[in-house]
Amino acid sequence: MAADPSRVISNLRELAALTSDENGAQRVAFTPTWQKARDWFAGKLSGLPVGRHRDAAGNVWLTLPGESPRSLVLGSHLDSVPNGGWLDGALGVLTALEVLRSIAEDCNGRPPFTLRLVDWADEEGARFGRSLFGSSAFAGKDSIAADRLRSDRDGITLEAALDENGIEIDRIGDASAEQENIAAYLELHIEQGPVLERLGLPLATVLGTKGVERHAITFRGQEAHSGSTPMQDRRDALAAAARLALEIYTIAGRHKDAVCTMGSVKTFPGIVTAVVGRCECTLDQRDLSPDVLAQMYREAIEASERFASQQGCTVEWSRIWSIEPIPFHPKLIALCRESIEEIAPGCPSLPSGPLHDAAEVARAGIPTVMMFTQSLGGISHNKVEDSSEEHLGLAVAAFDRLARKTLTWLGQE
Ligand SMILES: [Zn+2]
Numbered sequence: 001m002a003a004d005p006s007r008v009i010s011n012l013r014e015l016a017a018l019t020s021d022e023n024g025a026q027r028v029a030f031t032p033t034w035q036k037a038r039d040w041f042a043g044k045l046s047g048l049p050v051g052r053h054r055d056a057a058g059n060v061w062l063t064l065p066g067e068s069p070r071s072l073v074l075g076s077h078l079d080s081v082p083n084g085g086w087l088d089g090a091l092g093v094l095t096a097l098e099v100l101r102s103i104a105e106d107c108n109g110r111p112p113f114t115l116r117l118v119d120w121a122d123e124e125g126a127r128f129g130r131s132l133f134g135s136s137a138f139a140g141k142d143s144i145a146a147d148r149l150r151s152d153r154d155g156i157t158l159e160a161a162l163d164e165n166g167i168e169i170d171r172i173g174d175a176s177a178e179q180e181n182i183a184a185y186l187e188l189h190i191e192q193g194p195v196l197e198r199l200g201l202p203l204a205t206v207l208g209t210k211g212v213e214r215h216a217i218t219f220r221g222q223e224a225h226s227g228s229t230p231m232q233d234r235r236d237a238l239a240a241a242a243r244l245a246l247e248i249y250t251i252a253g254r255h256k257d258a259v260c261t262m263g264s265v266k267t268f269p270g271i272v273t274a275v276v277g278r279c280e281c282t283l284d285q286r287d288l289s290p291d292v293l294a295q296m297y298r299e300a301i302e303a304s305e306r307f308a309s310q311q312g313c314t315v316e317w318s319r320i321w322s323i324e325p326i327p328f329h330p331k332l333i334a335l336c337r338e339s340i341e342e343i344a345p346g347c348p349s350l351p352s353g354p355l356h357d358a359a360e361v362a363r364a365g366i367p368t369v370m371m372f373t374q375s376l377g378g379i380s381h382n383k384v385e386d387s388s389e390e391h392l393g394l395a396v397a398a399f400d401r402l403a404r405k406t407l408t409w410l411g412q413e
Contacts, residue, residue: 003095003102003400005393011094012392015040015078016086024383025086029079029122029133030058030161037078041093041119048101049109050117056174057137058121058167062097064104066114070183072406073366074099075118077134077357081126085190085385087392091373092188093119095396099403113183113410115403120357121167128158135360137172138179176364183413184332184406185361185368188399190387194378195350202344202391203398205336206370209352209359210257210286211293211325217244217304221313223269223277235312238267238276243307244300248283251299257351258287258296288325288351325351326359332369335409339401340371344394371399 019027019037027034038060042052050062063071076092096117103111121134128150148169150158159169196204221235241262248260261284268278283300287293301317308315333349340347350372352359362368373395376386387395 001102001105003098003396005098005396008091008094008098008396009389009392011044011097012086012090015090015094019080020086020383023083025080025084025088025090026082027078027080027084028082028126029124030127030165034079035165038119041078041097044097049104050100055138055178056167057134057172058162058165059134059138059175059178060119060121061178062100062117064100064109064111064115066107066111068113069181070410071114071116071181072403072410073116073118073182073185073361074187074403075120075185075357076187076189077120077123079122079124079126081124081381083383084124085380085382087190087385087387088192088380089123089189091190091387091392091395093117095188095399098396099400102400103403103407111407113407114181116182118178123357127152127161130158132355132357132360134175135357137175139360139364140173140176179364179366182366183410184329185358185366186332186399186402186406187356187358187368187370188395189356189370189372190380190385191350191372191375192354192378192380193375196348196372196374197376197378199348201346201348202374202394203340203347204372205333205340205347205349206328206358206372207333207349207351208288208325208327208362209355210259210288211290211323213283213285213293213297213322214320215283216318216320217241217281217283218316219279219281219304219308219311219313220315221277221311222275224275226273226275229275234275235277236275237279237311237313238265240304240307240311240313240315241265241279241281243311244304245281247303247307248300251296251303252285255287255289255292255296258285258292259353260285260296260300282320286353288327290325293325323355326362328358328362328369329367331409332367332406335405336369336371336402339398339405342401343398369402371395371402
C-alpha cells in the first residue's frame with residue numbers, strides 16, 4: 001500500500017494544534033513546546049517495528065532493521081522559528097513517518113535495506129543564532145568552541161540549554177557515529193519561495209544548495225559641508241555605494257538562478273548637512289555553481305573599485321562568511337525527477353537558496369537529494385505559511401515513490 005497523504009495531513013494539523021498559538025508554530029528547539037512536539041511524535045510510533053534513540057547532539061533516530069545494515073535515511077526537523085508555519089520541517093518528518101510505515105507494511109516489517117528516520121535538532125537556530133545544529137554535529141562540521149558562548153535573549157547560554165535537554169556540549173561530535181552504514185538521505189521540504197507558484201507546478205527536484213559569499217564593503221571619501229561643497233568637488237562615499245547597489249542587478253542578471261543582495265548600508269557621519277565620508281555596506285552573493293559565484297564576486301570587486309575611483313573614494317572588502325555550493329547526488333536527482341514526473345508531469349529542477357539539513361548530510365559525503373513542494377505566496381517563517389492539500393498529497397505520493405526507487409537503486413549498486 002502506498003503512503004497515505006490524508007494521514008500525513010491530519011498528523012500535521014494535530015501537531016499544529018498542539019504546538020501553535022494565535023501567532024503561529026512555537027516549536028523552538030530546546031524549549032518545552034519543542035519537547036512536547038517530540039513526545040507527541042514518539043506517541044505516533046506504536047505498532048511500528050522501529051527502535052528509537054537520541055544521539056549525542058539531540059537528533060532523534062528511528063530504525064526499521066532491514067535484511068542489510070546499509071540504510072536509507074528519510075528526515076527533516078520538528079523545530080520551528082517563533083511564530084512559524086505548520087509545514088516548515090514538520091512536513092518532511094511526518095511524510096517520512098508515513099513512508100516508513102507503508103514500506104514496513106509492504107515488506108512485512110523487514111525491508112531489503114535498513115530504513116531510518118531522523119528528526120534533526122535545532123535546524124532553525126532561532127534561539128541561539130546557530131542554524132543546522134544537529135545535522136552539522138552529525139556531519140562532523142560543528143564548531144563547539146565558537147558556539148559555547150552563544151546566549152539567547154534571556155542570557156541563557158547554549159551550553160546551559162543543551163544541559164537542560166540532557167545534551168553535553170563537549171560530546172555533540174559523537175553524533176557523527178550515526179553516519180555508519182548510511183547509503184542515501186532524502187528530504188521533503190516546502191520551497192519557502194515563489195518559484196513553483198509562478199511556474200504553476202506543485203513539485204521540484206532540488207539540485208543542491210547555493211554557495212554563499214558574504215562580505216563587508218567600506219567606501220571612504222571625504223566628509224564635507226552640504227551647503228558649501230560644489231557637486232564636482234565631492235568625494236561622496238554613498239554615491240559610490242549606491243552605484244554598486246544597482247550594479248549587482250546586472251551582475252546577478254547574467255546568470256539564471258544567481259542572487260546578490262546589499263542588505264545593509266550605513267552612512268557616516270549620517271547627518272542631513274554633510275556629504276557622506278564613509279559608507280559601510282554588506283553584499284551577499286549566492287549561486288549553485290562555484291564558477292559563477294567566483295565570477296560574480298570578482299565582478300562586484302571590479303565594479304566597486306571603478307565606482308570608488310569615479311567618485312574620488314577608496315574601497316575595502318572583508319569577508320564575513322562564505323560556504324561552498326553543495327550539489328546533490330546525480331543519480332538521486334534523476335530518481336527524484338522520475339518520481340515527480342510519474343505523479344505530476346512537469347518537474348523543474350531548482351537550486352535551494354536557503355541551507356537545509358540535507359546540505360550537511362551531503363557535506364558528510366552521503367548521496368543526498370531534496371524534493372520541494374509549492375509554498376502559497378512563497379511565504380514561510382510566518383504563521384500564514386501554507387501549501388494546498390492537493391499539492392501536499394502529490395508531495396507525499398512522489399516522496400513515497402522516491403524512497404522506493406532509492407531502495408531499488410541500492411539493491412542494484
Ligand atoms: Zn525547514
